[in-house]
Amino acid sequence: xxxxxxxHIPKPEAHxxxxxxxxxxxxxxxxxxxxxxxxxxxxxxxxxxxKLAAYPGAFLYAGGxxxxxxxxxxxxxxxxxxxIIPRMLxxxxxxxxxxxxxxxxxxxxxxxxxxxxxxxxxxDGELAPARxxxxxxxxFVCSTASTRSIEQVAKANDEFAxxxxxxxxxxxxxxxxxxxLSLIGxxxxxxxLASRWYQLYWPIHNEVTSSLLSRARASGYTTLVITLxxxxxxxxxxxxxxxxxxxxxGVGIEIGRSDPVFMSLHNxxxxxxxxxxxxxxxxxxxxxRAMGLAGTPEEHAQAKEDAYLGQAWLAESNSGTYRSWEDxxxxxxxxxxxxxxxGIQSVRDAEKAAEVLMKDGREGGIVVSNHGGRxxxxxxxxxxxxxxxLASKKVQAARNPPPGSNQKKFHVLFDSGIRTGSDIxxxxxxxxxxxxxxxxxxxxxxLAGQAxxxxxxxxxxxxxxxxxxxxxxxxxxxVRGKGLAGVLATSAGKSFGVDDGEEEVLIKVD
Ligand SMILES: Cc1cc2nc3c(=O)[nH]c(=O)nc-3n(C[C@H](O)[C@H](O)[C@H](O)COP(=O)(O)O)c2cc1C
Numbered sequence: 001x002x003x004x005x006x007x008h009i010p011k012p013e014a015h016x017x018x019x020x021x022x023x024x025x026x027x028x029x030x031x032x033x034x035x036x037x038x039x040x041x042x043x044x045x046x047x048x049x050x051k052l053a054a055y056p057g058a059f060l061y062a063g064g065x066x067x068x069x070x071x072x073x074x075x076x077x078x079x080x081x082x083x084i085i086p087r088m089l090x091x092x093x094x095x096x097x098x099x100x101x102x103x104x105x106x107x108x109x110x111x112x113x114x115x116x117x118x119x120x121x122x123x124d125g126e127l128a129p130a131r132x133x134x135x136x137x138x139x140f141v142c143s144t145a146s147t148r149s150i151e152q153v154a155k156a157n158d159e160f161a162x163x164x165x166x167x168x169x170x171x172x173x174x175x176x177x178x179x180x181l182s183l184i185g186x187x188x189x190x191x192x193l194a195s196r197w198y199q200l201y202w203p204i205h206n207e208v209t210s211s212l213l214s215r216a217r218a219s220g221y222t223t224l225v226i227t228l229x230x231x232x233x234x235x236x237x238x239x240x241x242x243x244x245x246x247x248x249x250g251v252g253i254e255i256g257r258s259d260p261v262f263m264s265l266h267n268x269x270x271x272x273x274x275x276x277x278x279x280x281x282x283x284x285x286x287x288x289r290a291m292g293l294a295g296t297p298e299e300h301a302q303a304k305e306d307a308y309l310g311q312a313w314l315a316e317s318n319s320g321t322y323r324s325w326e327d328x329x330x331x332x333x334x335x336x337x338x339x340x341x342x343g344i345q346s347v348r349d350a351e352k353a354a355e356v357l358m359k360d361g362r363e364g365g366i367v368v369s370n371h372g373g374r375x376x377x378x379x380x381x382x383x384x385x386x387x388x389x390l391a392s393k394k395v396q397a398a399r400n401p402p403p404g405s406n407q408k409k410f411h412v413l414f415d416s417g418i419r420t421g422s423d424i425x426x427x428x429x430x431x432x433x434x435x436x437x438x439x440x441x442x443x444x445x446x447l448a449g450q451a452x453x454x455x456x457x458x459x460x461x462x463x464x465x466x467x468x469x470x471x472x473x474x475x476x477x478x479v480r481g482k483g484l485a486g487v488l489a490t491s492a493g494k495s496f497g498v499d500d501g502e503e504e505v506l507i508k509v510d
Pocket of ligand 1: 417
C-alpha cells in the first residue's frame with residue numbers, strides 16, 4: 001500500500017491537539033466511555049436526573065427552562081434542521097480545531113459556559129469543571145452566581161494546567177496535558193496558567209462592580225462577559241412550583257460573601273476562611289433553621305445570616321434593574337481587556353454592540369445566546385439568531401481585521417443547544433468564532449464531577465474532529481462562515497448549489 005504523498009499532509013500547527021484520537025481510545029479500551037458510560041446527551045441527562053432523584057428541585061433548576069420550554073426545544077430543533085453536505089476525496093488527514101480569540105490561539109473552539117449554583121449539583125461545585133477545563137485547554141467562564149469565590153475558581157482552574165508537549169509541539173492529551181498561557185506569552189495578572197473569563201451579573205452599586213472586576217483581574221481572568229438577558233429571572237414554572245431559589249437561602253452567593261465592598265455595605269466583612277455551602281442543598285432544612293424551628297442556636301444564627309446575605313446579594317446582582325447602552329461606559333472604563341456581551345439575539349443589538357465595544361480601537365464580542373431558553377419563552381432559536389446576525393453587513397464589516405492587521409477585533413460566539421460535535425461544526429460553518437458548552441457539562445458533573453466533565457469535553461471535541469474530517473475540512477478556520485450563503489438561500493426556498501456551482505457546505509431543510 002502506498003503512503004500518502006507528504007504534500008497532502010499539512011504541517012501540524014503548534015500545540016495542535018489530536019482530539020479525534022479519543023474515539024480510537026474508546027475502541028481500543030474495550031470499556032466504553034468512562035466514567036459516564038455513554039456519549040449520548042439524552043442518556044447523560046437521564047442518568048443525571050436519576051442521580052438527583054432525591055433532590056428534584058436541583059435537577060429541574062438545570063434541566064428546566066422558561067414557560068413551556070418551547071425556546072429550549074427550538075434551539076435544538078433548528079440546529080437539527082441545518083444539514084451538512086460532506087465532500088469527498090479531500091485529504092483531511094491532519095486537522096486542526098485551533099481557534100483564535102482575542103489574539104490567543106486555543107486548541108479548540110469550545111468554552112465552558114458560565115453556570116451558577118453548581119454546588120447544588122455536585123459537592124465540588126464550580127471547582128470540578130474549572131479543573132477539567134484547565135486540564136484540557138478549554139477556557140472556563142466563571143459565573144457571578146457561583147458557589148465558590150472568584151479566587152477559589154481561579155486556583156482550581158490552574159491546578160491541572162501542566163502542559164506536556166509531544167515532539168513536534170503537539171499537546172500530549174494522554175498525559176493529561178493542557179493549555180498553558182505562560183507558554184504562549186500571554187501574561188494575565190495573577191500568573192494564570194489556564195485561560196479563564198469572568199461573567200458579570202451587573203451589580204446595582206458601581207463600587208461593587210469595580211471590586212468584582214479588580215478581583216477578577218488580579219486572579220488572571222482575561223476577558224469580561226456581561227450577561228444582559230438576566231437582569232431579572234425568567235418565568236420558570238419548575239422552580240416556581242417548588243419555590244426553588246437557592247440564592248435566597250444563601251447558596252450561589254459566594255462571590256458576594258467574599259467581596260469586601262459588598263460586605264461593607266452591609267456592615268460586615270468577608271469570612272476569614274473560604275465559606276463552602278453544604279452539599280446536598282436541602283432548602284427545607286435551611287429554611288427551618290433560618291426560622292429557628294430546627295437546629296442548634298449556632299445553626300439558626302448561621303442560616304439566618306445566610307438568608308440575609310442571600311437576599312442582599314440577589315438585590316445587588318439580580319435586582320430587576322434594566323440597564324441602557326450608555327451604562328456600559330462605566331464598565332468599559334473599568335475593564336481594559338476585551339468585553340463580551342452575552343444574551344444578544346437581535347441583529348440591531350449585535351450591530352450596536354460592535355459599534356460600542358470597538359470604540360477607541362478596543363476588542364470585544366458578543367455571545368449569541370438565549371440562556372438555553374431559560375429567560376424568554378418563545379424567543380427565537382439561538383442558531384437562527386446567529387444566522388441572522390452573521391448575515392448583517394455591519395456585523396460582517398466589524399469582523400474584518402482593521403487595515404494593516406490580521407487580528408480580528410470583534411468576535412461572535414454562540415451558545416444554547418450545543419450537544420454534539422456536529423452542532424459546533426454547524427455554528428462555525430455559519431461563522432461563529434467559538435461556542436459555549438452548557439447543560440452537557442453540568443449533567444456530566446452531576447454524575448462524575450471533574451472526570452465526567454473531562455469526558456464530555458473530550459467526546460464532543462473528538463466527535464467534532466472526526467465529523468469535520470468526514471465532511472471534507474482540514475480546519476475550522478478554513479470552513480468558518482462558508483455555510484452561511486447556503487443556509488440563507490435554502491431558508492428562502494432556493495435550490496442553492498444545484499445549478500449555480502456555489503460551494504455546498506450547509507443547507508436548511510424543513
Ligand atoms: C443551571 C444553569 C445555570 C446557568 N447560570 C448562568 C449564569 O450564572 N450566568 C450566565 O451568564 N448564564 C448562565 N446560564 C446560561 C448558560 O451560560 C448558557 O447560556 C446555557 O446553558 C446554554 O444553553 P444550553 O445549556 O441549553 O446549551 C445557566 C444555564 C443553566 C442551565
